[in-house]
Amino acid sequence: MSAAVWAVMPAAGRGTRFGGPMPKQYLQAAGKPLIAHALDALLAHPRVAGAMVALAADDALWPGWSERQGKPVLRCAGGGERADSVLAALRALPASVADDDLVLVHDAARPNLRGADLDALIAAAEAEADGAILGAPVRDTLKRAGDGRILSTEPRDGLWRAFTPQAFRRGALTAALRDAAVAGLMVTDEASAMEYAGFHPRLVEGREDNLKVTTPADLALVEYLLGLR
Ligand SMILES: Nc1ccn([C@@H]2O[C@H](COP(=O)(O)OP(=O)(O)OP(=O)(O)O)[C@@H](O)[C@H]2O)c(=O)n1
Numbered sequence: 177m178s179a180a181v182w183a184v185m186p187a188a189g190r191g192t193r194f195g196g197p198m199p200k201q202y203l204q205a206a207g208k209p210l211i212a213h214a215l216d217a218l219l220a221h222p223r224v225a226g227a228m229v230a231l232a233a234d235d236a237l238w239p240g241w242s243e244r245q246g247k248p249v250l251r252c253a254g255g256g257e258r259a260d261s262v263l264a265a266l267r268a269l270p271a272s273v274a275d276d277d278l279v280l281v282h283d284a285a286r287p288n289l290r291g292a293d294l295d296a297l298i299a300a301a302e303a304e305a306d307g308a309i310l311g312a313p314v315r316d317t318l319k320r321a322g323d324g325r326i327l328s329t330e331p332r333d334g335l336w337r338a339f340t341p342q343a344f345r346r347g348a349l350t351a352a353l354r355d356a357a358v359a360g361l362m363v364t365d366e367a368s369a370m371e372y373a374g375f376h377p378r379l380v381e382g383r384e385d386n387l388k389v390t391t392p393a394d395l396a397l398v399e400y401l402l403g404l405r
C-alpha cells in the first residue's frame with residue numbers, strides 16, 4: 177500500500193503586494209476563499225491524508241476548519257517569512273508522518289491546482305530521492321531592467337518558473353530549511369533550500385494556469401479560470 181502524503185500549506189502571509197482589506201488567501205473567488213480552493217485541490221487527491229496550515233498568529237479570518245473532505249486539517253503558527261511558516265508546519269505535523277514520507281508544500285494563494293498535475297508530481301517525487309516540483313519553462317524573452325529601461329536581455333535557455341506544490345520527504349526538507357535559516361539564506365521556495373543542501377529536485381511541467389494570486393489582476397484571472405471548472 178502506498179504511503180500517505182501530507183500537505184503543508186503556508187497561509188500566514190499578509191498580501192502586501194495585493195493590498196486590499198484582508199490577506200488575499202481569504203478573498204472569495206468562484207464561491208469560496210482562495211485558501212479553500214487550494215486546500216480542496218490537495219485533499220481531493222486520494223494519496224493526500226491531511227493538511228497542516230500555517231497561519232498568522234493574529235489571523236482572525238481562519239474559518240476554523242478541523243477537517244475537509246473527511247480528512248484532518250490541522251493548523252500551527254506561521255513565521256515572519258514563508259520559509260519560517262513552512263518549517264513550523266513541517267515540525268507541527270503528526271508524529272505518524274515519518275521522515276521518509278512525502279509532504280506537498282502548496283501556497284494558499286494558488287487556488288487553481290489540478291489533479292492531473294498532482295498525480296504527475298507525486299509520481300515523480302516518489303521516484304526521486306531529491307524530490308520534485310511543478311513548474312513550466314520560460315517562454316518569453318527576459319529583460320533585465322534598470323530605472324524603467326532595458327539594461328540587457330537575459331538568456332532563457334533552460335530557465336523554468338517554479339510553481340507549487342513542491343514535494344519532498346519530511347525529514348530532508350525539515351533539515352534543509354533549518355540549515356538554510358541557520359546560514360541566513362533567504363529562500364523563496366522549498367527547492368532553493370534543498371538545492372543548498374546539495375539536492376537536484378526533478379522539474380515536472382505543470383499547467384501554467386496554476387497561478388499564484390499576488391496582485392488584483394491575478395485575482396481577476398483566477399476568478400475566470402475557476403469559473404471554467
Ligand atoms: N510569512 C509568510 C509569508 C507568506 N506565506 C504564504 O506563502 C504563500 C506565498 O507567499 P506570497 O504570495 O508572497 O504571499 P504574501 O506574503 O501574503 O504576499 P506579499 O509578499 O505580497 O505580502 C502565501 O500563501 C502566503 O500566505 C506564509 O505562510 N508566511
Ligand SMILES: C[C@](O)(CO)[C@H](O)COP(=O)(O)O
Pocket residue numbers: 258283337338339340364365366388
Ligand atoms: C513558492 C513560490 O510560489 C514558487 O514560485 C514563490 O517563490 C513564492 O514567492 P512569494 O514571493 O512568497 O509569493
